[in-house]
Amino acid sequence: MDRAFAGSPGLIMIDLLSLSDDVTVHGRSIHLFDNLDFHLEPGRYALLSTTPELRRSVLDVLAGLRPPRRGHVRCTGSVSWPIGRNGIASGKATGQDAIELISAIHGLEYPRACELVSLLVPRPDYLDEPFNTWPQYVKQEFNFALGLLPQFDLYVIDGAIPFEESRFTRMWQSLFEDRLVGKSLILSTPRQKQMLDYCTKALIYDGMDFTVDDDLESCIERYPAHSVREEMGTSASAGSSDDAEFFF
Amino acid sequence: MSNDDRIAKWRARREAERAAKATHGDLPTELALVAATAEPLVSGGDLESDTVLTFALDSLRRLPHETVGDRRQIYDAIARGIERGIEQIDPHPDYAELRRRQLRTIIRLLEADTRSGIDIYVAGFRPTGFTEGVTPLLTGYQRRKVRSDAEKISRARREALLADEAYTIAIPEDEEGDLMHLRDLMVRIDAARAPRSSHPMHMKMRAWIAVLRYQFALLRAESRLAIVWTMVGPAVLMGLISAGYFLSGISSVLNMDVATFAMTGATTWIMFRTVIFRSSMSFHAHRALLNIHPITPSMIGLMQGLVQMLAYAGAFVVLIGVGYLAGLFSLPHKPLAVAFWIVCMGIAAEAIGIIFGALAVVWHYFPRFAPAIERCMQIFSSVILVSEQLPDSYRPIALGSPLAHAMQLMRQAYFENYTSDDASPVYFFTGLAITILIAFMSQWIVRSRVVPA
Structure with a gap:
């Protein structure tokens, strides 16, 4: 992914140039893009698709986490990681390690970043413990808390934004509202209400192509937010089953 | 009334x-x-x-x-x-x-x-x-x-969304203080951030160091037994190598004392194989980190290999120090040259680790063969004996691997009275450059197939 540094926050756009890509989902190779040229203007988009199980792979490419087989993804400004994914909160690392990693990469002050997360999450006592001992909901809240640390020009969210009535949800939503002013968003969530609360347009991935539709409500009705296949696993988890073979 | x-x-x-x-x-x-x-x-x-x-x-x-x-x-x-x-x-x-x-x-x-x-x-x-x-x-x-x-x-x-304004979430009175404090913290975090900290080049440079520190944290989290094994592993291989010589009644190999000879070969090789296995494993298994831009699989693999190299640098110092005090080992004649050749072999291990990791992405069964490949490499890398010990007709076979040259050059630097007539730095560096090139190409070829976990 080429990242042209604009220098002025708020100016963000993604250019997909002659993009061709395929990905293995549930053991099958699927064409994601075929010589696609697309230009995404700044805005707040809900990612919708007739194939919701491919949204994760699509986000990987848009967020520059995985380069396509052919073509380029050019992005102006800073793009967040897909906030809400469990990814980083796994294994033997601790919450402190993850905060330190994010702080170091994004040039943040570690003590303040640590203070913010520990004041925000309901179980700061887990921050010193390895992730493999954390309950799932604590991991989820930690992931969303991490997403508030650096300021981005484009926020990418993959998962349901915290919605259960709790102190964490209220605090996180309030702070995220502050973060989002003047910024762009690509939201991939199974909750349709969140799409309406946070997005103004639909970014539709259908037939190896992207389209933008201003009528978000009608798009939400047309495209399923969730699929049974998605519950069965993701492209990433399909590949990770082979990790056990790495014992020497 | x-x-x-x-x-x-x-x-x-x-x-x-x-x-x-x-x-x-x-x-x-x-x-x-x-x-x-x-x-x-x-x-x-x-x-x-x-x-x-x-x-x-x-x-x-x-x-x-x-x-x-x-x-x-x-x-x-x-x-x-x-x-x-x-x-x-x-x-x-x-x-x-x-x-x-x-x-x-x-x-x-x-x-x-x-x-x-x-x-x-x-x-x-x-x-x-x-x-x-x-x-x-x-x-x-x-x-x-x-x-x-x-x-x-x-x-x-x-x-609020259409006006691009922050929507005010209803907060109970007792939480308003917390929210204000968190907002203040967020503002201070933003203010303390360097103006060009989101520049891709700066981020990439910081990411290398950040991943290295993260990998160190993971090493720290490993069991005490695993850390002790970094010493025990070389000691066991050293014992096996030495035993062969001692049982044959040999106490010196081409003016090199057998214990130190075995220690240098065993520790270097254990480091070499650990770097290969750990870096190739992380290339694929630590894909969770790929969710964080600009971390790449090769960055994870290389930093994991570097962590192992540094761990074994510590193991070298402890083994040589303790062995010298115990009267088992001699001290290196040219310590800097020894360190240089060990680092060179570490770099070769990193490159091979990346190649193995890339192969594992294409063929998930490949890591099963990695230990067998490593054993074959060990035989032809002058770990157990140097080429000068062999008859002339067998030497070309033993010197086929560039690693054998590096190992013999390392021993030449370690022992004052040993000079390797066969080892060629040019041969080793040519082999190293080709290996690095293959590693770079292989990671580039499979990069789009490594999906963040």
């Missing part, structure tokens, strides 16, 4: 009647009074049906109620008062509808009991089926209110 009180009460009643007639002039005075006093039923946000029931029964008791017609007039007056209250106060439409429905239900229940011959005028009377009749009304109202509030919030959010 004094006469003045009676007069005051009479005046108050006259005032109330006058006000009631002014509003409900078409009704008889008593009914106008009922209508006027029914207006506050919709004013207080009171949800209880008992309030309406008490009011209806009080009104029935005070006025003639023998016939259906009499009672109908009273009911109509109450309904009229409620409507007038709704007009005046303008409560939420759902609440107004709740009061209307409560009144209608109460009238229906009172009339049913009256026709059944039940005395509805006794103190504390509650109609038959009162709770069953009014509870669904309140439940429905509360459900509608929740939905209506949610719609109101959604509308407000939508307006």
Whole structure:
């Protein structure tokens, strides 16, 4: 992914140039893009698709986490990681390690970043413990808390934004509202209400192509937010089953 | 009651009647009074049906109620008062509808009991089926209110969203202080961030160091046994190599004492194989980190290999130091040159690790063969013996691997009295450059197939 540094926050756009890509989902190779040229203007988009199980792979490419087989993804400004994914909160690392990693990469002050997360999450006592001992909901809240640390020009969210009535949800939503002013968003969530609360347009991935539709409500009705296949696993988890073979 | 009180009460009643007639002039005075006093039923946000029931029964008791017609007039007056209250106060439409429905239900229940011959005028009377009749009304109202509030919030959010403004989330008073503090922290975090800290180049450079520190943290989290094994592993291999020589009655190999000879070969090789395995494993297995831009699989693999190299640098120092004090090992003749060749072999291991990792992405079964490949490499890498020990006809076979050259050059630097006639730095560096090139190409080829976990 080429990242042209604009220098002025708020100016963000993604250019997909002659993009061709395929990905293995549930053991099958699927064409994601075929010589696609697309230009995404700044805005707040809900990612919708007739194939919701491919949204994760699509986000990987848009967020520059995985380069396509052919073509380029050019992005102006800073793009967040897909906030809400469990990814980083796994294994033997601790919450402190993850905060330190994010702080170091994004040039943040570690003590303040640590203070913010520990004041925000309901179980700061887990921050010193390895992730493999954390309950799932604590991991989820930690992931969303991490997403508030650096300021981005484009926020990418993959998962349901915290919605259960709790102190964490209220605090996180309030702070995220502050973060989002003047910024762009690509939201991939199974909750349709969140799409309406946070997005103004639909970014539709259908037939190896992207389209933008201003009528978000009608798009939400047309495209399923969730699929049974998605519950069965993701492209990433399909590949990770082979990790056990790495014992020497 | 004094006469003045009676007069005051009479005046108050006259005032109330006058006000009631002014509003409900078409009704008889008593009914106008009922209508006027029914207006506050919709004013207080009171949800209880008992309030309406008490009011209806009080009104029935005070006025003639023998016939259906009499009672109908009273009911109509109450309904009229409620409507007038709704007009005046303008409560939420759902609440107004709740009061209307409560009144209608109460009238229906009172009339049913009256026709059944039940005395509805006794103190504390509650109609038959009162709770069953009014509870669904309140439940429905509360459900509608929740939905209506949610719609109101959604509308407000939508307006804020379209105006690109921050929507204010409702926060309880006791949490406002926390939120202010968190906001302040967030502002200070942003302010302390260097202006060009999100520059891709700067981020990439910081990411290398950040991943290295992260990998160190993971090493720290490993069991104490695993860390001790970094010493035990080389010691075991060293013992095996030394045993062969000692059992043959050999205490010196080409002017190199067997113990130190075995230690240098074993520790270097254990480091080499660990770097290969760990870096190739992380290339694929630590894909969770790929969710964080600009971390790449090769960055993870290389940093994991570097962590292992540094760990084994510590193992070298401890083994040589303790062995020297115990009279087992000699000290290196040219320590910097020894370190240089060990680092060179570490770099070669990193490159091979990346190649193995890339192969594992394409063929997940490949890591099963990695230990076998490593053993073959070990045989041809001058770990157990140097090429000068072999007959001339076998030397080209032993020197086929560039690693054998590096190992012999490392021993040449370590031992004052050993000079390798066969080892060629040019051969090793050519092999290293080709390996690095292959590693770079292989990671580039498979990069798009490594999916973040």
